[in-house]
Amino acid sequence: MISLKKYLKDFKAAFLEEFSSVKLAITLFIFLAITTLIGTVLPEEPMVGQAELIKKYGLQKYHLLKDLGLTDVFHSWWYLALLTTLGLNLIVASFRRVFPKCYLAFAWPVDLKEEGIKKLPINCELELNESFNLKAVEQKLKNKNFRTKTENGKLLAVKGGWHRLGASVTHIGILTLLFGTAITTLTGFNGMAQVSENEGFYLADLGQNTNQVKSVEPENWLAPISKMPVWFGRVPPYLVKVNKTWRVDYESGQPKQWYSDLSVFDKKKTEVTRKTIHVNEPLEFMGLDIYQSNWGKFALLSFNNEPATVPLENFHGEEVIFLPISDDVGLKLKIVQPKSDVLELYSISRINEKQKYLGSIKKNNKLQLGPINIGYAGTQTLTGLQFKSNPGGILIYPGLFLIVSGVFIAFGSRKQIWAAINTTSNKIIMGGNSDRAKGKFFEEFENIISELSLKR
Amino acid sequence: MELIKNINQEVLFFNISGIVVFISVWLYSASWLNSKLKILKQLGSACLFVSLISLTIALVYRGIALKFFPLTNLYESLVIFAWAIIAAYLILEWKFNIDSFGWIVSGFLLIVFLYASWLPPSQKQIAPLVPALQSYWRVIHVPPLLMSYALFLIGAFSSVAYLIETMLFNRSKENTEKKEVKMSKLITAGVKINSYVRDVSERAHFFDETTYRCVTFGFPLLTIGIINGALWANHAWGALWQWDPKETMALVTWFIYATYLHFRLNTKVSGKVLATISLVGIAMVYLTYLGVNQFNFGGLHTYGKIK
Ligand code: HEM
Numbered sequence: 001m002i003s004l005k006k007y008l009k010d011f012k013a014a015f016l017e018e019f020s021s022v023k024l025a026i027t028l029f030i031f032l033a034i035t036t037l038i039g040t041v042l043p044e045e046p047m048v049g050q051a052e053l054i055k056k057y058g059l060q061k062y063h064l065l066k067d068l069g070l071t072d073v074f075h076s077w078w079y080l081a082l083l084t085t086l087g088l089n090l091i092v093a094s095f096r097r098v099f100p101k102c103y104l105a106f107a108w109p110v111d112l113k114e115e116g117i118k119k120l121p122i123n124c125e126l127e128l129n130e131s132f133n134l135k136a137v138e139q140k141l142k143n144k145n146f147r148t149k150t151e152n153g154k155l156l157a158v159k160g161g162w163h164r165l166g167a168s169v170t171h172i173g174i175l176t177l178l179f180g181t182a183i184t185t186l187t188g189f190n191g192m193a194q195v196s197e198n199e200g201f202y203l204a205d206l207g208q209n210t211n212q213v214k215s216v217e218p219e220n221w222l223a224p225i226s227k228m229p230v231w232f233g234r235v236p237p238y239l240v241k242v243n244k245t246w247r248v249d250y251e252s253g254q255p256k257q258w259y260s261d262l263s264v265f266d267k268k269k270t271e272v273t274r275k276t277i278h279v280n281e282p283l284e285f286m287g288l289d290i291y292q293s294n295w296g297k298f299a300l301l302s303f304n305n306e307p308a309t310v311p312l313e314n315f316h317g318e319e320v321i322f323l324p325i326s327d328d329v330g331l332k333l334k335i336v337q338p339k340s341d342v343l344e345l346y347s348i349s350r351i352n353e354k355q356k357y358l359g360s361i362k363k364n365n366k367l368q369l370g371p372i373n374i375g376y377a378g379t380q381t382l383t384g385l386q387f388k389s390n391p392g393g394i395l396i397y398p399g400l401f402l403i404v405s406g407v408f409i410a411f412g413s414r415k416q417i418w419a420a421i422n423t424t425s426n427k428i429i430m431g432g433n434s435d436r437a438k439g440k441f442f443e444e445f446e447n448i449i450s451e452l453s454l455k456r
Numbered sequence: 457m458e459l460i461k462n463i464n465q466e467v468l469f470f471n472i473s474g475i476v477v478f479i480s481v482w483l484y485s486a487s488w489l490n491s492k493l494k495i496l497k498q499l500g501s502a503c504l505f506v507s508l509i510s511l512t513i514a515l516v517y518r519g520i521a522l523k524f525f526p527l528t529n530l531y532e533s534l535v536i537f538a539w540a541i542i543a544a545y546l547i548l549e550w551k552f553n554i555d556s557f558g559w560i561v562s563g564f565l566l567i568v569f570l571y572a573s574w575l576p577p578s579q580k581q582i583a584p585l586v587p588a589l590q591s592y593w594r595v596i597h598v599p600p601l602l603m604s605y606a607l608f609l610i611g612a613f614s615s616v617a618y619l620i621e622t623m624l625f626n627r628s629k630e631n632t633e634k635k636e637v638k639m640s641k642l643i644t645a646g647v648k649i650n651s652y653v654r655d656v657s658e659r660a661h662f663f664d665e666t667t668y669r670c671v672t673f674g675f676p677l678l679t680i681g682i683i684n685g686a687l688w689a690n691h692a693w694g695a696l697w698q699w700d701p702k703e704t705m706a707l708v709t710w711f712i713y714a715t716y717l718h719f720r721l722n723t724k725v726s727g728k729v730l731a732t733i734s735l736v737g738i739a740m741v742y743l744t745y746l747g748v749n750q751f752n753f754g755g756l757h758t759y760g761k762i763k
Contacts, residue, residue: 026718033711033740040704040748047699074699124649181696280593280692291693386693396696400683407676436672436720439665440552446649 019092028086035082039073046072087178094171105164108149109156109416114429117418121438122445123431128421131452132428137419140452144444146417155419166410173402180395186230190388192293193223193240196380200241200265203288203387223387236288236389238272239265245383247295258295260383287389294384299335299343302366302375312379319379322348335379336360343376345369415441417448466521469514470535474569476507477562484558500558501549507565508542511535525595531580534572536599537745538565540606544670548610554666556659560613593688601681601706604674605741608713611670612738615731618663622728664727667734668720675713682706705744712737 018024045053053071054062062071069076117123126132134155138148146157193201193212202215204222212221225235243261250256262283263274275283282291297312299321312319312335319340323331328350336342341363346355361367366375390396413436420429430449434441483500487493515535518526526532545561548554685703686696697703716733719725743751 022718022721026715029711029715029718033708033715036704036708036711037740037743039699040701040708040743041751044699074704122649280688282691291691293693400687404676404680404683407679411672411676436668439662449649 016092016096019089020096021089022093022097024089025086025093028082028089032082032086035073035079038070039079042070042073044072044074046075090171090174090178094168094175098167098171102165102168104414105161107158107161109158109418111154111156112418112420112431114420114422117420117429117431120418120431121433122442123429124449125427125429126449128426128428134419134421134428136452137428137430140448141417144448146415153421153423155417157417157419159415160412161414163410163412164414166406166408168406169409170403170406173399173404173406175399176395176402177399180392180399182392183395184390184392185228187228188389188391189225189227189235190386191223191225193221193385193387194382195221195242195385196382197242197245200239201385202237202239203235205235236286237267238288239269240290240385240387241265242383242385243274245295245381255295258292258383260292260295260385262290262385287391287393289388289390291386291388292383293386296382296384298380298382299333300377300380301333302373302377304373305375307375307377309380309382331358340379345374412436413441415444417445466514466517469510469517470573473507473510473514473538474566474573476503476510477565477569479503480507481559481562481566484562488556488559497555497558500562501546504542504546504558504562508539508546511539511542515539527594527598529580531572531575533598533602534568534575537602537606538568538572540599540603541565541568541609544603544606544610548666548669552666552669554614557613557617561610564609564613593684593691597681597684597688599681600677600684604677604681605745607670607674607677608734608738608741611667611674611734614663614666614670615734618660618667618727618731621660621663660727664730667731671713671716671734671737675717678706678710678713682710702744702748705740705748709737709740709744712740 043053043056053065057065065071069078073079112120118125130136134150134153138150138155138157141148141155141157144159146159148155148157150156189203191203195201199219199221201212201221201223203225205227206213206222206224210224210226212223214220215222220239241263243263245258245260247258248256257278259276259278261274261276263271264283264285266272273283273285277283277290277292279292282289284290297319298309299312301308301310301321310321312321319335319337321333323333325331330348332346332348332355334344334346336344343361343363345358345360345367347358348355358369359367361374361376363376363378366373413434415432415434417430417432421427422429432441432445480500480503483496483503487495487497487500515526518532522528527536541561542565545554545558549558682703685706689698690696712733716730716737719730719733
């Protein structure tokens, strides 16, 4: 029993010791750099898809690589392990090494004896006279923005200590950010809805179903959410309604921007907020963010009475759909402008540049074309909206802010200067050091001495 | 018509900028070969300054034609990178008296200029922006990154200089055991200052510090650039981080320079190790900036791709 207790105590000590070391941090940085590089160079499954990887590696090699986590490095257990270790290291080291050093920002230099001053990286020993005495030196250092203090024949001076806070602020920021992203990635939900003008959607937990379904209300949909691994909380009961959606083009016809005018209604159907969003300008409301993610015009067709919503392409200013039939021949369906109430059909061929007119379909009519029956029911504009909850957001943004502030505060260096009088030899001994930028400090030190000696 | 006019003027100022850089290469090289010719070095810096101004004018013309901050394709990005290198170098030269590698910096700039003008026309076109890129985030995401790359580049030149210097110095040094060298300097009659430096020459020490400065200035900028990118992605796509190759490469670069800074906390780490890390860092910067697209790692950030 006792030995177990001792063992645990030893273990704790060893753990804290190991995880507060900067050496471990550096090792992890290097490992993470190398593995991240590997993950960047190798094609990743979430990016290129499984089929592509099997084609590239062959099935056997693919399975081997998958077991090693090399097909999706950034979600592999060992990458996660490296990040977790870095997180632990960061937490332990921050509390045991970085934060305790904060006081250095305000501390006076440690008291040094004459011998100590002579060992400083830069030092000198001068005759005591009217320009080299404690008073003159103190005045000079004060003019150079040093904080100074004299007591019993000794002078302490320090400048630029506050940059010591930088490391703490940065580290607090990283911890806050890590915490916030952990909350966001482990809890919360996201999803996607495609609706047209005057339609709306409810966020709904549809279980395994990932497609939106018609709600009992005629104009509205239920948009499924995908939940993160840890789920506590509830789906907000909002109805998100699209009042209007449109697109603005460049003169050349390329899309410039997509817009959606959205309203959010609560359970009692009262509007709680309204905003026109576009790409890069989401609606953020009570922990729910809604983004404009895509936009498109669709033709409502039917093939042998099977309805299909097909996206329209903009081809030389015409709104068309290309349907390949074989490798070389295909159908071109063209919406006749400006009212979009007629659909024209052409056959096209890769070999022969010319297209052949086949016929046209009026809106809400059908046309028999060989074995297929094609129906046309007009066009529809759908706006693609992405939504997500961001429960860690209240930590992520301050975290990022602290990291940036911290790295800025960490500029500069803490410069310290000591002076002591030796009454027996009638000399003043001065010395100094700086935790960084030694050369610059040496220059400053030399300047101070030469300016003092010039006064003579 | 207006557009064409602007573009001609832009090309004119871009070319002036390139030619002046070419002259500064010669001036800096001559002053490097003969250190007494200080005036040539000053002329070289003046040339770089002229180049900076004229590049700024070129960018303004392009910005007017685009009605946007000109940072939409590889060409514009290279021009701003060149701008950042000149600005960073001139500031360092002015604030910290960097000398002795102006010729490398201006020589490198010349390569950037040649590469930018060699790019196929499709990369230089003034093209409309797709919806995702129309955002003020673009303006605060990329320039800090390019500025940090410029600083890391100068830091890397300084690391090379450090490595060369220490190799030469070690060979000529008599007493190799002593870790610290005591030096004494006479300032005026009777005023002597002792200083201890590490077992490297004063010049090597200076190069080491220059790299350190570049990294301490560059690291915050890199951090800000990556963070702004994440915030932008969150605004545009609803995800802070998507493990896109450009993002992950930037993360690699960030880890390397974080390594540099934390190594630096331990004063016993040799300057050679630090210089080597800075060189690894610049290789990662290259992969992040151009390599991701050149070597086809894929992903969302495709503007640098040459078809
Ligand atoms: C994961 C383990 C980490 C450990 C053990 C660690 C440890 C330390 C320590 C001991 C210091 C010195 C504090 C002082 O002198 O007051 C420091 C400084 C610093 N750390 Fe970390 N750190 C870690 C991660 C990070 C990360 C991920 C960053 C990313 C930004 C970072 C950024 C900084 C900065 C900017 C400084 C100030 C550097 C300077 O003053 O030159 N650290 N770190």
